Amino acid sequence: MNLQVLTYITVGITFLIYIAIAIWSRASSTKEFYIAGAHVPPLANGLATAADWMSAASFISMAGIVSYMGRDGSVYLMGWTGGYVLLALMIAPYLRDFGKFTVPDFIGDRYYSQFARMVAVVCAIFVSFTYVAGQMRGVGVVFSRFLEVDINLGVLIGMGIVFFYAVLGGMKGITYTQVAQYCVLIFAYMVPAVFISILMTGNIIPQLGFGAELNDSFGGGYLLDRLDGLHEELGFAAYTEGVRSNLDVLFITAALIMGTAGLPHVIIRFFTVPSVRAARKSAGYAILFIAILYTTAPAIAAFARTNLINTVNNAEYVSMPGWFKTWENTSLIRFEDKNGDGLIQYVADAEVNELTVDRDIIVLANPEIAKLPNWVIALVAAGGLAAALSTAAGLLLVISTAISHDLLKRNLMPDISEKQELSFARIAILFAVCVAGYFGINPPGFVAQVVAFAFGLAASSFFPAIVLGIFSTRMNREGAISGMIAGIVFTATYIIYFKFINPAADTATNWWLGISPEGIGTLGMLINFAVAIGVCRLTAEPPQEIKDMVLDIRVPGKPD
Amino acid sequence: MQKDDNKYWQENIRILTVLLGIWFVVSFLMSVIFVDQLDAIRIGGFKLGFWMAQQGSIYVYVIIVFVYLKLMDKLDHKHHHDEKDILAQEEAEELSQ
Numbered sequence: 001m002n003l004q005v006l007t008y009i010t011v012g013i014t015f016l017i018y019i020a021i022a023i024w025s026r027a028s029s030t031k032e033f034y035i036a037g038a039h040v041p042p043l044a045n046g047l048a049t050a051a052d053w054m055s056a057a058s059f060i061s062m063a064g065i066v067s068y069m070g071r072d073g074s075v076y077l078m079g080w081t082g083g084y085v086l087l088a089l090m091i092a093p094y095l096r097d098f099g100k101f102t103v104p105d106f107i108g109d110r111y112y113s114q115f116a117r118m119v120a121v122v123c124a125i126f127v128s129f130t131y132v133a134g135q136m137r138g139v140g141v142v143f144s145r146f147l148e149v150d151i152n153l154g155v156l157i158g159m160g161i162v163f164f165y166a167v168l169g170g171m172k173g174i175t176y177t178q179v180a181q182y183c184v185l186i187f188a189y190m191v192p193a194v195f196i197s198i199l200m201t202g203n204i205i206p207q208l209g210f211g212a213e214l215n216d217s218f219g220g221g222y223l224l225d226r227l228d229g230l231h232e233e234l235g236f237a238a239y240t241e242g243v244r245s246n247l248d249v250l251f252i253t254a255a256l257i258m259g260t261a262g263l264p265h266v267i268i269r270f271f272t273v274p275s276v277r278a279a280r281k282s283a284g285y286a287i288l289f290i291a292i293l294y295t296t297a298p299a300i301a302a303f304a305r306t307n308l309i310n311t312v313n314n315a316e317y318v319s320m321p322g323w324f325k326t327w328e329n330t331s332l333i334r335f336e337d338k339n340g341d342g343l344i345q346y347v348a349d350a351e352v353n354e355l356t357v358d359r360d361i362i363v364l365a366n367p368e369i370a371k372l373p374n375w376v377i378a379l380v381a382a383g384g385l386a387a388a389l390s391t392a393a394g395l396l397l398v399i400s401t402a403i404s405h406d407l408l409k410r411n412l413m414p415d416i417s418e419k420q421e422l423s424f425a426r427i428a429i430l431f432a433v434c435v436a437g438y439f440g441i442n443p444p445g446f447v448a449q450v451v452a453f454a455f456g457l458a459a460s461s462f463f464p465a466i467v468l469g470i471f472s473t474r475m476n477r478e479g480a481i482s483g484m485i486a487g488i489v490f491t492a493t494y495i496i497y498f499k500f501i502n503p504a505a506d507t508a509t510n511w512w513l514g515i516s517p518e519g520i521g522t523l524g525m526l527i528n529f530a531v532a533i534g535v536c537r538l539t540a541e542p543p544q545e546i547k548d549m550v551l552d553i554r555v556p557g558k559p560d
Numbered sequence: 561m562q563k564d565d566n567k568y569w570q571e572n573i574r575i576l577t578v579l580l581g582i583w584f585v586v587s588f589l590m591s592v593i594f595v596d597q598l599d600a601i602r603i604g605g606f607k608l609g610f611w612m613a614q615q616g617s618i619y620v621y622v623i624i625v626f627v628y629l630k631l632m633d634k635l636d637h638k639h640h641h642d643e644k645d646i647l648a649q650e651e652a653e654e655l656s657q
Binding site: 066071073074077078081082084085086088089090093207210211212213222223224225240241242246249250253254257275277280281283284287288291294295298551554555556557558559 | 565568569572576579580583587588591592593595596599603604605606607610611613614615617618619621622624625626628629632633636641643646647650
């Protein structure tokens with residue numbers, strides 16, 4: 001069957017599934033809309049959390065990034081998984097026991113302050129919008145590449161689908177569509193990976209093929225040794241060795257880890273389970289399901305890199321396989337025959353190099369490079385869409401609850417009825433979908449830069465405030481607020497300076513202590529902790545009922 | 561009751577300290593700071609430091625979270641914070657009122 005028709009059918013079927021789930025799981029109360037009635041079983045929540053977490057960036061771009069960065073790419077692999085250990089051990093069980101709806105709920109109540117609540121609301125909205133713009137763009141990109149529709153039309157279709165199930169079902173609809181989306185995306189990710197592993201090493205498990213010997217047709221020898229050799233030949237740094245300083249790698253990894261643990265759309269997922277034990281258990285399932293993709297990604301990265309270099313380097317341009325031409329048309333692959341010899345020179349030296357390959361190719365074109373059947377390619381399109389839509393929905397819900405619950409119900413309009421609050425929540429999601437769609441169609445040039453911002457902010461604001469709120473009964477309003485503000489201001493200033501005011505200076509020699517803007521959130525977090533503890537010592541203790549509340553969330557309470 | 565809650569919390573902190581200690585060693589010491597030294601050791605086609613940074617650390621994360629679940633189940637059971645116990649307590653309180 002024609003690839004295009006097959007892709008339409010595959011994507012169409014997955015969309016029908018999502019819509020059917022939405023109709024089945026309509027929300028009728030704010031509790032259902034915000035936290036799926038706290039009735040989600042741990043396994044389902046683990047699956048939903050994994051889909052919520054793994055975005056278009058994880059699915060489409062990550063293997064490509066690792067493929068180009070080699071060992072330095074580990075910052076993303078560890079940074080985007082290690083946070084789940086902190087979530088599971090230090091945050092999720094206690095916030096579940098606290099038993100409210102949102103992260104600003106906890107910050108506002110624990111620090112008995114509307115101001116703290118508003119700081120949390122602004123951070124939650126900012127972080128979520130930053131993130132969701134990229135997802136909508138991802139939807140558009142997948143549509144335009146695989147279904148050959150206009151990128152803007154792709155964004156609009158994506159908006160329509162998310163809008164339908166998010167507005168109808170709220171968290172309940174989102175949760176069960178995310179369960180389906182995880183299944184689609186992990187299947188779509190693993191099938192090509194397994195095929196490529198068999199093709200190149202004869203091992204059916206990509207994680208093992210990663211460290212195995214290559215088949216004779218690929219030159220034999222261990223895959224990673226071969227890759228290091230190829231890199232050396234072409235003048236790139238060895239694949240298994242790093243270029244960045246250890247200190248910078250440490251700070252970036254830590255910032256991504258603490259950021260992950262502080263992201264509201266992830267934390268909020270643990271409010272949806274019935275008990276503290278269920279929260280712990282679903283965190284276990286979540287990291288397990290995430291680990292399946294995250295341990296496969298670096299294997300794909302190494303396979304694809306080797307395969308790519310083998311295929312293109314010093315090969316004749318005219319004899320390139322079909323996929324090369326297809327992706328050249330989308331300008332994700334660009335070839336310029338500088339020395340006019342008709343051969344492709346792919347080397348580190350920019351003067352001599354003739355080939356530019358977009359990193360997204362690694363996942364998107366992988367099935368074609370490995371000559372896999374058409375249905376696998378169609379599956380990758382559906383998987384990319386599932387990854388982008390599931391994350392977008394989770395983020396939109398955070399924005400909606402921040403407005404209808406934290407801003408209106410808990411602050412500006414405490415007298416509205418539940419029914420009115422539910423209507424506001426639905427209007428807020430409509431508004432959020434439109435803003436996200438706008439950013440998807442007119443992407444601000446700074447999307448890539450603001451992702452560092454989102455993690456830096458989450459790490460330097462939410463993470464310390466939540467952890468101190470649980471592990472210290474003495475932490476008070478004054479300490480938490482001044483800590484959050486110090487952390488945010490420091491981190492934001494550093495990132496804004498290097499990314500927006502003076503991007504030319506964004507090199508290792510100018511960085512403070514050699515820490516890149518991507519890693520500065522770690523320092524911001526330490527500053528937050530230091531300021532919070534210092535100010536807390538000098539100011540009044542929190543009221544007794546707050547201390548009692550903290551003691552109470554430390555011990556598992558009644559399940560829902 | 562208050563005293564028992566205190567003890568429960570102390571033991572919880574001890575579990576966290578050990579598990580987060582392992583987490584720290586695996587993430588930051590083995591995968592970042594001493595990665596080049598570990599690379600001298602080879603397991604099959606992998607250098608150990610590289611493997612820790614791109615594979616091993618993630619496997620350890622999964623194990624840590626499931627070990628935590630088991631240890632906390634045991635601790636909850638010891639201090640009668642099992643889900644069944646909590647529900648039974650609630651019922652007893654309601655009956656006595």
